[in-house]
Amino acid sequence: MAKIVFDSVTKSFPTKDRKNRRGREEFTALDGIDLEIEAGEFVVVVGPSGCGKSTLLDLLGGLTRPTSGRILLDGRPVTGPGLDRGIVFQQYALLPWRTALGNIEFGLEATGVPRRERTHRAREFLDLVGLTGFGDRHPHELSGGMRQRVAIARSLAYDPDVLLMDEPFAALDAQTRESLQDELRRIWQRTGKTVVFITHGIEEAVYLGQRVAVMTSRPGRVKEVVPVSLGTRGAGATGEDLRSSPEFARYRHEIWTLLHDEVARAQQLEKEEASV
Numbered sequence: 001m002a003k004i005v006f007d008s009v010t011k012s013f014p015t016k017d018r019k020n021r022r023g024r025e026e027f028t029a030l031d032g033i034d035l036e037i038e039a040g041e042f043v044v045v046v047g048p049s050g051c052g053k054s055t056l057l058d059l060l061g062g063l064t065r066p067t068s069g070r071i072l073l074d075g076r077p078v079t080g081p082g083l084d085r086g087i088v089f090q091q092y093a094l095l096p097w098r099t100a101l102g103n104i105e106f107g108l109e110a111t112g113v114p115r116r117e118r119t120h121r122a123r124e125f126l127d128l129v130g131l132t133g134f135g136d137r138h139p140h141e142l143s144g145g146m147r148q149r150v151a152i153a154r155s156l157a158y159d160p161d162v163l164l165m166d167e168p169f170a171a172l173d174a175q176t177r178e179s180l181q182d183e184l185r186r187i188w189q190r191t192g193k194t195v196v197f198i199t200h201g202i203e204e205a206v207y208l209g210q211r212v213a214v215m216t217s218r219p220g221r222v223k224e225v226v227p228v229s230l231g232t233r234g235a236g237a238t239g240e241d242l243r244s245s246p247e248f249a250r251y252r253h254e255i256w257t258l259l260h261d262e263v264a265r266a267q268q269l270e271k272e273e274a275s276v
């Protein structure tokens, strides 16, 4: 059985809309999501703004429950958050009063790892994300990219099977973003984690994903899942080689085409709502 299964998952929220005040109308954010993710896979989810990407990740993180359908992790329904899933958000969510090392250790405190072992393990993960020597810095003394590295290290330190990432690089400048994409691929290859990664960026999706799930505009459904196989990913290929290859351009175009109508529809919906 797949590591993660979304089985006809629907998520609705109660609405305060004037239009819907009569009956018990609800706002449907996700409608019948079916998606299976294998252990060790890197799956990227793209979709227009407001199509329910974060909601999908929150459900998998156990931060919220589906209205109908099931989400299975290792065959068992997700009923709440757990240490088997690490979450990295767009905003760093680091504790400002703790050092980089202290923030990574924080993730280990809940797991009952003894203090000395915690420090040792935190250093290991600080090294893994390329921050050797920065352990004593506080978040305000680190750049945005470094803070996000700390957030990734913190999520990895307690060794979750699954890493859930909600636009983790969206707030970074282009060069930092690209170098963190490389780091993340390297870490994924080394650790074998299952990664579910959300982004607005088509290039980011093609670069990172083994499969890219394209969602429809609201209510979010999975429109198509595109397997990405970049032959040029072989030994010695740089990020630049990959991004400028014809096959990369082909995938980018395929996903762009799938998204194009959905983005137009999402924008139309927004306009209609603004004029009510």
Ligand SMILES: Nc1ncnc2c1ncn2[C@@H]1O[C@H](COP(=O)(O)OP(=O)(O)OP(=O)(O)O)[C@@H](O)[C@H]1O
Binding pocket: 013, 014, 027, 029, 047, 048, 049, 050, 051, 052, 053, 054, 055, 056
């Ligand atoms: N707790 C909530 N209560 C009511 N509506 C919500 C709630 N959470 C999300 N929504 C609505 O559900 C829809 C999907 O939201 P979500 O944040 O999952 O979309 P998204 O695809 O991640 O958007 P973006 O790309 O802009 O971050 C949005 O219209 C949002 O306003």
